[in-house]
Amino acid sequence: MREPKWRESGEDPDYRFSLANERTxxxxxxxxxAILxxxxxLEEFSTKIGPHWVTVVLAVxxxxxxxxxxxxxxVRWRANEIAMRERRRLPLTVAVPLIAAVVxxxxxxxxxxIAIYGR
Incomplete structure (x- = not known):
């Protein structure tokens, strides 16, 4: 596999930070x-709650x-790696509020x- 261009910039971070970024x-x-x-x-087993089209929309x-x-x-993993290589602050993410809002x-x-149609 060809090494990405961004890995040529800056200096290699401590491998422990790279491994922590990978775990994240x-x-x-x-x-x-898990969400998938x-x-x-939801789509497969939600036969007893609400109109079927609503549960399909929620599943989609x-x-x-x-x-x-x-x-x-x-994208976040890559941005964190670049920031560590260039000794910058780690970037913020929209993922956390996005997950929270959708869920x-x-x-x-x-x-x-469930309150209306549940049995």
Whole structure:
């Protein structure tokens, strides 16, 4: 595999920081996979709550969030690596409030559906 251009700039960070950054990347990927599993579970087994189209929309939203998080995980990992190489502050991320907002919205809608249609 060809080494990316950005790895030629700055100096190599302490390997412990690079490994910690990699573990963080993997945690984001696990989160994306868990959200995707929730989307599949919701669509597959939500026969008793609300109109089916609403649960399908919620599942699609969760699936899209999962895909976005997978991309954000890589972008964030790369940005952190570059910042460490150039001895800059680590960049902020929009992923945390994004996850919180989407999961809050889906949870709120599901709670209402369960309260209305649940048996």
């Amino acid at each position: 990347f993997l945690a984001w990927i696990r989160t994306a996979l 599993a929730g989307a599949v579970l 939203v969760l699936g899209a969030l999962s895909a976005v998080l997978a991309v954000v995980a890589y 809050l919205a889906v949870a709120a809608v599901l709670t209402v559906l």
